[in-house]
Amino acid sequence: MSQPLIxxxxxxxxxxxxxxxxxxxxxxxxxxxxxxxxxxVGESGCGKSVTALSLMGLLPPAPACRLGGEVRLxxxxxxxxxxxxxxxxxxxxxxxxxxxxxxxxxxxLSVGEQLMEPLLTHRQLSPAAAWQQAIALLQQVxxxxxxxxxxxxxxxxxxxxxxxVMLAIAISCQPRLLIADEPTxxxxxxxxxxxxxxxxxxxxxxGMALLLITHxxxxxxxxxxxxxxxxxxRVVETGSVRDIFRHPQHPYTQGLLASRPVPGRRLAxxxxxxxxxxxxxxxxxxxxxxxxxxxxxxxxxxxxxxLQATSPTQxxxxxxxxxxxxx
Amino acid sequence: xxxxxLLAVNGLVKHFPLHGGVLGRQTGAVRAVDDVSxxxxxxRSLGLVxxxxxxxxxxxxxxxxxxxxxxxxxxxxxxxxxxLDKAALRRLRPQLQLVFQDPLGxxxxxxxxxxxxxxxxxxxxxxxxxxxxxxxxxxxxxxGLGEEHYSRYPHEFSGGQRQRVGIARALALQPALIVxxxxxxxxxVSIQAQIINLFADLKQQGVSFLFISHxxxxxxxxxxxxxxxxxGQIVEQGSREQVFGQxxxxxxxxxxxxxxxxxxxxxxxxxxxxGEPPSPANPPAGCRFHTRCPQATAQCASVVPVxxxxxxxxxxxxxxxx
Numbered sequence: 298m299s300q301p302l303i304x305x306x307x308x309x310x311x312x313x314x315x316x317x318x319x320x321x322x323x324x325x326x327x328x329x330x331x332x333x334x335x336x337x338v339g340e341s342g343c344g345k346s347v348t349a350l351s352l353m354g355l356l357p358p359a360p361a362c363r364l365g366g367e368v369r370l371x372x373x374x375x376x377x378x379x380x381x382x383x384x385x386x387x388x389x390x391x392x393x394x395x396x397x398x399x400x401x402x403x404x405x406l407s408v409g410e411q412l413m414e415p416l417l418t419h420r421q422l423s424p425a426a427a428w429q430q431a432i433a434l435l436q437q438v439x440x441x442x443x444x445x446x447x448x449x450x451x452x453x454x455x456x457x458x459x460x461x462v463m464l465a466i467a468i469s470c471q472p473r474l475l476i477a478d479e480p481t482x483x484x485x486x487x488x489x490x491x492x493x494x495x496x497x498x499x500x501x502x503x504g505m506a507l508l509l510i511t512h513x514x515x516x517x518x519x520x521x522x523x524x525x526x527x528x529x530x531r532v533v534e535t536g537s538v539r540d541i542f543r544h545p546q547h548p549y550t551q552g553l554l555a556s557r558p559v560p561g562r563r564l565a566x567x568x569x570x571x572x573x574x575x576x577x578x579x580x581x582x583x584x585x586x587x588x589x590x591x592x593x594x595x596x597x598x599x600x601x602x603x604l605q606a607t608s609p610t611q612x613x614x615x616x617x618x619x620x621x622x623x624x
Numbered sequence: 625x626x627x628x629x630l631l632a633v634n635g636l637v638k639h640f641p642l643h644g645g646v647l648g649r650q651t652g653a654v655r656a657v658d659d660v661s662x663x664x665x666x667x668r669s670l671g672l673v674x675x676x677x678x679x680x681x682x683x684x685x686x687x688x689x690x691x692x693x694x695x696x697x698x699x700x701x702x703x704x705x706x707x708l709d710k711a712a713l714r715r716l717r718p719q720l721q722l723v724f725q726d727p728l729g730x731x732x733x734x735x736x737x738x739x740x741x742x743x744x745x746x747x748x749x750x751x752x753x754x755x756x757x758x759x760x761x762x763x764x765x766x767x768g769l770g771e772e773h774y775s776r777y778p779h780e781f782s783g784g785q786r787q788r789v790g791i792a793r794a795l796a797l798q799p800a801l802i803v804x805x806x807x808x809x810x811x812x813v814s815i816q817a818q819i820i821n822l823f824a825d826l827k828q829q830g831v832s833f834l835f836i837s838h839x840x841x842x843x844x845x846x847x848x849x850x851x852x853x854x855x856g857q858i859v860e861q862g863s864r865e866q867v868f869g870q871x872x873x874x875x876x877x878x879x880x881x882x883x884x885x886x887x888x889x890x891x892x893x894x895x896x897x898x899g900e901p902p903s904p905a906n907p908p909a910g911c912r913f914h915t916r917c918p919q920a921t922a923q924c925a926s927v928v929p930v931x932x933x934x935x936x937x938x939x940x941x942x943x944x945x946x
Contacts, residue, residue, distance in 0.1 A: 340812035455900050485675035486838065487897045490882035494896055512813060515884025519892070538888045556817035557886060558845035560868065566824060567845070569817035573782050 300372060301328035302473060302506055303352065307366035310347050310356065319577040321347045323530045324366070326604075331473065334500065334507040336521035336538075338514065338553070342574055344530040345510045349476050351376070352508070353393055354383040388415045392467035396479035398459035402451040408435075408462050409447030412469060419470045434465040439495055457488035461495065468499055475500070478510040493520060514557060518542060526550050529575055529585035532604060536611030546613035548590045584616065592617055629699075630801055630832050631664040631687065636696035638679075638686045642905060654905045656682040658856040660696070664801060664849075669833035671843030671864075673879075674853035677904055680836045683853070684803045687834065688722055689713065701800065718748050721794035725806035727786040731778040731793075738764070738774035741793045750797065760796065767792040767822060784815035791822065795831075802826075805836045820845060840883055844868050852876050855912040856904050862938035872940045874917050911943065919944060 310322040322344040329335050337345045347356070354375065356362045367374040370390060375383075395401040403411055412431035416422045422430060428447075435443035438461040451459060460480060467475055477496065481489035493516065500507055509520055517524055517538065524541040526534040526549065534547040545551045555568035572589040575581065584590070587597040594617070602614040636657055644651035656679045664670045674680045685691045687698050689705055698705045700720055708716065724730040731740055742760040745751040751759050761771055767788045778786060787807060794802050804823070808816040823833065823846055837843050843850060844864060851861035852875065860873040871877045878895040885892070897916045902908055908915050914924035923943055932945035 340814060457900055485901075486840075486882045487675065487878060488900060489884075490894060490896050493884070494894075513884060514813075514886040518886045518888045518890070519884050542886065542888050553813060554886065556813050558820070558841045559886065560841050560844055560880075560883060566821050567817040569821050570814040571818070573784060573815065574812070 299330070302331045302333075302370070303329040303508075304369040304372075305348065305351075305366070306369065308348065308351060308368055309365035310344070310351060311363045311365075312357075313361055313363070314578070317578050320530055320580050321577050322351070323580075325527070325530075325532050326366075327525050327532060327535055329474065329506050329508060332504045332506055334509065334520055334522045335525060336509040336511060336517040336523070337525045337527060338511060338517055339527035340512060340574055342529075342577060343527040344577075345527050346478055348527070349393070349478055349508060349510050352391060352474075352476060353387060354378070354380070385419070388467075388472070389419045389470045390472055391474045391476065392470070392472040393476040393478065394460070394463045394467050394480050396482050398456065398463045398483075399451060401463060402459065404451055407448055407450055408454070412447065412462070412466055415466065415469050430469070431465075434469055435462070437468075438462070438465045438499070439491075440465075456484050457491065460484065460492050464492075464495065464499065468503065468505075471503060472505055474506045474508060476508045476510070479512070480509075481516070482511075482513075496520070514542075514554065526553070529580055530577060531585065531614065533586065533615070534611070534613040535604070536608070540608065540611040544608075544611070546607045546611065546618060547586075547615050548592050548617075549586050550613075552589075552591075584614075628666045629663055630666045630701060631834065632697075632699040633663070633683070633687060634661050634697040634699070636660045636683065636686060636698065637694045638682050638691055639694050652905055654903075655856050655907060656904055657686060658907075660853075660856075660858055662851050662858065662861060664832055664834055666800070666832060667827075667830055668849060669827060669835055669847040670849045670851060671847030672834060672836045672851050672853060673838065673840055673843050675838060675879075675901060677855070677901055678853040679856040679904065680853050681805055684722075684805050684834060684836050688720060688803055714748075718744070718750065718797035719800045721797060721799040721802050723787075723790050723794050723802055723804040723807045725809055727783075727790035728778060730790060731786065733778055736775050736777060737769075737781070737789045740778075741789065741796050744793065745796050748797065760792075763792050763796045766825075767795065768818070782815075783811050784818060787811060787819055788822070791819075791826075795826065799831065801832045801834065803834045803836070806838070807835075808842060809837070809839065816842075840868075840880065852879065855901060855907050857912060857941060858939075859913065859942070860938075860940045862935070866935060866938040870938075872934055872938070872945060873913075873942050874919050874944070875913050878918075911941075 305325050305327050308322055308325045312319040312321055325348055339345045350356050351368055364376050368376050409431050413427040416427040416430050431447055432443045435446055440446050440461055481492050521538045524538055525532055528549050534550045545554055552570040570589050575585055583599050584597045584602050587593045597616050602616045604612045604614045606612050607618060638657040639653040639655050641650045642652040660683055672680045686693050693706055738760050742756045769788050808819050835847050848864055850864055850867040851858045854875050860876045871880055878897045881895045899916050902915060910926045911924040911929045914920040929941050929943045931939050931941045934940050934945055
């Protein structure tokens, strides 16, 4: 395999809080190839958004936040960069869209001005050329009256429209990776369908890689080539989208897939996972899922499982899968 | 009206006035609910689905009397709810309970949850004080809460547990109908499944639900009957099998096809709707859906469609059914 575009190598992120140290991300390793779509799935607090923010250099500085491991772009460790060195990367190499476009956009600048900003700084276009380009970008994301929209302010636009504007800004400098953190969670389902459609089209046209953060397994199945399942700050399973949906290996992945009602396939009861996610302030040293796991054995309460291959394309971190434990 | 009718809503209208100008005169109205009719039968549940702004929450709140209706009728167990005097309404109130989306916002932060659950029982004189604790603990147990939770405050609970408290509080009064407005939307997937199973248990015990949600998969799982709302009107209603199995309204079809399916090999024949829902303050003339409808004709832009009965219990508000 060629040099990956992005590599997370044993990334760990800890936050110092008044209640103690929150271990938000622990020992997370995975790679994103150029042009690939990788989905990171998990429930609130599993560390998926923090993982994405580390890639944008948007985590708070030490001592509030301590980082370990490496995050590499083209084999260069981003975590070692001084703050000033991040600026040319953000927007140009890696761009990001957030869940709440309303709070991500500046309320006192027009949409057009915000679209021109990266074009002026990263691509050094003249203001007139940047304006032309901004209009073209709005057309590209399916906005019907681009001139009128460019002149309007965020509060005048609907959520779906704002997310299109966010996407236009994100793709304006042709990034090699787009991070989309719950990009459609705040939108209605018919608008969500439009945005996912658009995201797919943009990706096909530009060949950029996509890091999609979501809790929605339906979106994962539609959008991803590969899936990373996170639980309590760790990667518990990773594989191709078919591996994960057809042969989930980790009991958490299995539980997650069985938790949602499937349209047209009605069961009397859902296979709910009992209990709740442990607090990042009080993570156990053993498998964090053991207390909720239907298959847990005594060993699960003593040891921390590590990711191991279950097939050439799939890895899971579960003691039940290791041969020595089974013996 | 047949005997098994628990809640009958007929021609319900609720408009919210819009004021403008220096004199604050009424300049228009948000037509949140316009001519909505449906029935919830005893022992069955109705799912009211729609996107934001469709008016589904307003229907729920108007049914409960939290909003004054502008027209129409709400009959619960044979009584016209909006015609009852205060005392009579109060006597009926325990029968009709509400579960909110955000339980933290609906619980008093200074009240121990055991007391919060028991409060209404005392207020309605349904339980003597001596027996209260035992009664509350029994309700809590049926919602998956233990004795150790009785004396805790709402902020000490996780989202899923809080929703259990909200459900226990409604359930304590042994209601015949629970109006649940997006009760699982704020919860994580694994916790959602726990709460959905709890609702399924309560249904087994004979509680009916008016289940308001944008999550079609959850509604299909829990509700025998389904009504689909668009811009203040019900565009299609029928049994679960009719609405999900043989959807007839173009909006229902588009809505169902828009749900992402958790199967990488699923065949997707998606109807992607163009544009966004218009404002309910200024709904389109004719059929309210015609501006986004892939099958709209000239008639749809000018003539308001009537409700067509396409099968027993299956109603569609669309010219194409004529």
